[in-house]
Amino acid sequence: MHYGGCCGLPKQQLAVFVDGCFWHNCPIHGTKPKHNAKFWRDKIAGNQVRDRLVNRTLLARGVRVLRIWEHELKRKNENRLIVRLNRALAP
Numbered sequence: 507m508h509y510g511g512c513c514g515l516p517k518q519q520l521a522v523f524v525d526g527c528f529w530h531n532c533p534i535h536g537t538k539p540k541h542n543a544k545f546w547r548d549k550i551a552g553n554q555v556r557d558r559l560v561n562r563t564l565l566a567r568g569v570r571v572l573r574i575w576e577h578e579l580k581r582k583n584e585n586r587l588i589v590r591l592n593r594a595l596a597p
């Protein structure tokens with residue numbers, strides 16, 4: 507997402523990710539399946555390692571990162587999400 511560039515300020519970049527609650531182990535909805543437990547544990551841990559690597563890589567290139575949980579997209583969480591987005595987009 508490109509934004510900014512107004513008022514003589516340099517353009518900044520913001521990368522927005524929506525992380526699935528299950529796939530990225532949301533602290534509220536992350537579950538640990540009993541069937542094939544090791545497979546899922548490794549799979550989800552791998553996703554989290556990749557998330558951190560992506561964050562670090564982008565930050566190192568001057569791109570800010572906003573990660574949104576899947577559950578934050580629900581209608582009842584709309585106001586809180588708008589606050590987060592506004593904060594992230596603020597110069």
Ligand SMILES: [Zn+2]
Nearest residue numbers: 527532535577
């Ligand atoms: Zn969640």
